[in-house]
Amino acid sequence: MRPGVAELLYLIAAVCFILGLKRLSHPGTAVSGNRLSAIGMLLAIVVTLFDRAILSFEMIAAGMVVGSALGLWMARAVKMTAMPQMVALLNGFGGAASLLVGGAEFLRSELVGQNLSLDTSITIQLSLLIGAVTLTGSLVAFAKLQELMSGRPITFPGLQALNAAIFLAIVALSVYQISVPESLLWPFYAVCALSLVLGILLVIPIGGADMPVVISLLNSYSGIAAAMTGFVIRNDVLIISGALVGSSGIILSQIMCRAMNRSLTNVLFGAFGGGSAGGSTKTAEGLSVRQVGPEDAAMQLGYAQLVIVVPGYGLAVAQAQHLVRELGDLIEKRGGEVKYAIHPVAGRMPGHMNVLLAEANVPYDKLYDMDAVNGDFERADVALVIGANDVVNPAARTDPGSPIYGMPILNADSARSVIVLKRGMGSGFAGIENELFYNPKTSMLFGDAKNSLAKLVSELKTLS
Amino acid sequence: MLETLIAGIVIFTLATFLGVELINRVPTTLHTPLMSGANAVSGITVVGAMIVAGSGHGWISTVLGTAAVILAMMNVVGGYAVTDRMLQMFRRKPGAR
Known part of the structure; x- marks a missing residue:
C-alpha cells in the first residue's frame, strides 16, 4: 500500500464508528448503525493486514478464528438477564488486550536493547496501568454479578489508604522506568502486578446495587485503555475510537449517579449497602400491610382506565417479562391503557430493563423514562409495582435520615391505588x-412474581 | 518525538467531545446496546494486537500478541453480535405484534 493510504482508510473506519454511534439515537436506525460500525471494524482489520511490520500471518489467523468463535458463542448463548455480566467480561477482555499489547511492546524493546522514546515510554506505562485495572476490576464485577462472590461490599480499615499507597507506588515506579534510558524488567513486572491488585481492591468495596455505575465506568476505562494502545503504536483510529468509548462510559456513569442522587466518589468509596449505611430510624413496627388476593387485584386491573407498571429487577429474576406483556395485552383488550415506568437504575446496568421488556415484545413506545411518566401517576387508577422497591420508596422524598434521601423516584404513591407484587416483606437492595x-391505598400480593402474574392473567381472562 | 504525542492528545481530546455530543443523543431505552456496541468498538485494540502478533520479534511478542488478538476479537465479534441481537428486538414496529 502506498504511504498515507492506510491512514486514510483508518480514517474511514473511524468515520464508520462515528456514524454508527449517531444512528444509535433512534431504535429504528440503530440496527444499521451497529452494522456500519462493524463494517468500519472489518475495514480497519483488513487495512492492518497490509501493514509492513507484519511478517507472518499464521498466529494472527489462528487468534482471529479462536476469538471470533468464542465471541460469537458468547453473544448467542447469553441470556438477556445476564447482559451486565457479559458486558463486564468483555470490558475485562478489552483491558487485557491493551495490557498485553503494551507489555509486548515493552518486552520487545527490552529484548533488543532498544531505547524507547519518552512519549512511547509514558504511554506504555499508562496502557499497562489502565489495562490491568480494567481487567481485574471487570473480573470482580463479573464475579459479583454472576453471584460467584457476595454482592456485599468487602472492605476493611485502611483499604483506601492502601489503594492510595499502591497507586503512588505505581506512579513512582513508572516515573523511574521512564526516567532511565534502558528498559528495566523489575519495575515493569511490579507495575503490572500492582495494577492488577489495584483493580481488585477498587471494585471489592462496591456493593451489588452500585454495579451499574461500575460497569459504565469500566466501559470507559476499556476505551481509554484502547486509546493508550493507540498512543503506543501511534495509530489514530485507536485513539479516536478509544476516546468515543471513554466518553460514552463516563456519560452513562454520570446518568446512573444522578439517578441515585450520589456522587461518583460516594459510589466508588462509600461502600453503600453494607448494612452500616442506614442512618434511618424508621422501622415497620406498629404498621400493618393490607394483603390482597389475585381475584381482587385482577378486578382492580380489569376496570382501570390507566395502569402504570413499575418493573424492577425482581421481575427479571423471576423471568416474568412475558407474563407482564400478556397481562398488559389483556388490560388493553378491555379498553385500559398500559404504560411502563422505567427508573434509570431499574436493572443491573443502564437501559437493562428496556432490553428485558423489548425481549418480551413490549413495544418501546410504551416504555417511559422517569421524567416522562412521573406526571401521569396522578391520573393512573393502578400503579402495579413488580419486584421493585427502592425506586418507589417515598422516604427518598420525605425522610432526610434515609440513605436514599434525595434519590429521584417514581411517584407510584400518587396513583389512586397501588398493587405491589412481592415475594415477602424483605427490604430492597x-x-x-x-x-x-x-x-392505606396499597395492597400487597405476596408470592413469586411469575406465579402471581400467572394468577392475575388467568383471573383477568375469566373476567367478563 | 513529542510532536506525535501532542497530535495524539489533540485527536483524543476532540474525539472525546464528539463522543459526548453523540452519546447524549442516545435514548435511555438503548443504553444497554450502546454499552455493548461501544465495547465492540473498543476492541479496535485488535489492530495493535495483530501488529504485535505478526511482527516476528521473538516468541514472547508472538505469544502475547496472539493472546491479545483472541481477547480483542472476542470483544469485537461478541460485542457486535450481541448488540445486533438486542437491537433486533427494538426494531419491531410499535403496536405490531
Missing part, C-alpha cells in the same frame, strides 16, 4: 424499609 407498602 439498599436494605431500607419502604413506607409505600404500609400506605
Whole structure:
C-alpha cells in the first residue's frame, strides 16, 4: 500500500464508528448503525493486514478464528438477564488486550536493547496501568454479578489508604522506568502486578446495587485503555475510537449517579449497602400491610382506565417479562391503557430493563423514562409495582435520615391505588424499609412474581 | 518525538467531545446496546494486537500478541453480535405484534 493510504482508510473506519454511534439515537436506525460500525471494524482489520511490520500471518489467523468463535458463542448463548455480566467480561477482555499489547511492546524493546522514546515510554506505562485495572476490576464485577462472590461490599480499615499507597507506588515506579534510558524488567513486572491488585481492591468495596455505575465506568476505562494502545503504536483510529468509548462510559456513569442522587466518589468509596449505611430510624413496627388476593387485584386491573407498571429487577429474576406483556395485552383488550415506568437504575446496568421488556415484545413506545411518566401517576387508577422497591420508596422524598434521601423516584404513591407484587416483606437492595407498602391505598400480593402474574392473567381472562 | 504525542492528545481530546455530543443523543431505552456496541468498538485494540502478533520479534511478542488478538476479537465479534441481537428486538414496529 502506498504511504498515507492506510491512514486514510483508518480514517474511514473511524468515520464508520462515528456514524454508527449517531444512528444509535433512534431504535429504528440503530440496527444499521451497529452494522456500519462493524463494517468500519472489518475495514480497519483488513487495512492492518497490509501493514509492513507484519511478517507472518499464521498466529494472527489462528487468534482471529479462536476469538471470533468464542465471541460469537458468547453473544448467542447469553441470556438477556445476564447482559451486565457479559458486558463486564468483555470490558475485562478489552483491558487485557491493551495490557498485553503494551507489555509486548515493552518486552520487545527490552529484548533488543532498544531505547524507547519518552512519549512511547509514558504511554506504555499508562496502557499497562489502565489495562490491568480494567481487567481485574471487570473480573470482580463479573464475579459479583454472576453471584460467584457476595454482592456485599468487602472492605476493611485502611483499604483506601492502601489503594492510595499502591497507586503512588505505581506512579513512582513508572516515573523511574521512564526516567532511565534502558528498559528495566523489575519495575515493569511490579507495575503490572500492582495494577492488577489495584483493580481488585477498587471494585471489592462496591456493593451489588452500585454495579451499574461500575460497569459504565469500566466501559470507559476499556476505551481509554484502547486509546493508550493507540498512543503506543501511534495509530489514530485507536485513539479516536478509544476516546468515543471513554466518553460514552463516563456519560452513562454520570446518568446512573444522578439517578441515585450520589456522587461518583460516594459510589466508588462509600461502600453503600453494607448494612452500616442506614442512618434511618424508621422501622415497620406498629404498621400493618393490607394483603390482597389475585381475584381482587385482577378486578382492580380489569376496570382501570390507566395502569402504570413499575418493573424492577425482581421481575427479571423471576423471568416474568412475558407474563407482564400478556397481562398488559389483556388490560388493553378491555379498553385500559398500559404504560411502563422505567427508573434509570431499574436493572443491573443502564437501559437493562428496556432490553428485558423489548425481549418480551413490549413495544418501546410504551416504555417511559422517569421524567416522562412521573406526571401521569396522578391520573393512573393502578400503579402495579413488580419486584421493585427502592425506586418507589417515598422516604427518598420525605425522610432526610434515609440513605436514599434525595434519590429521584417514581411517584407510584400518587396513583389512586397501588398493587405491589412481592415475594415477602424483605427490604430492597439498599436494605431500607419502604413506607409505600404500609400506605392505606396499597395492597400487597405476596408470592413469586411469575406465579402471581400467572394468577392475575388467568383471573383477568375469566373476567367478563 | 513529542510532536506525535501532542497530535495524539489533540485527536483524543476532540474525539472525546464528539463522543459526548453523540452519546447524549442516545435514548435511555438503548443504553444497554450502546454499552455493548461501544465495547465492540473498543476492541479496535485488535489492530495493535495483530501488529504485535505478526511482527516476528521473538516468541514472547508472538505469544502475547496472539493472546491479545483472541481477547480483542472476542470483544469485537461478541460485542457486535450481541448488540445486533438486542437491537433486533427494538426494531419491531410499535403496536405490531
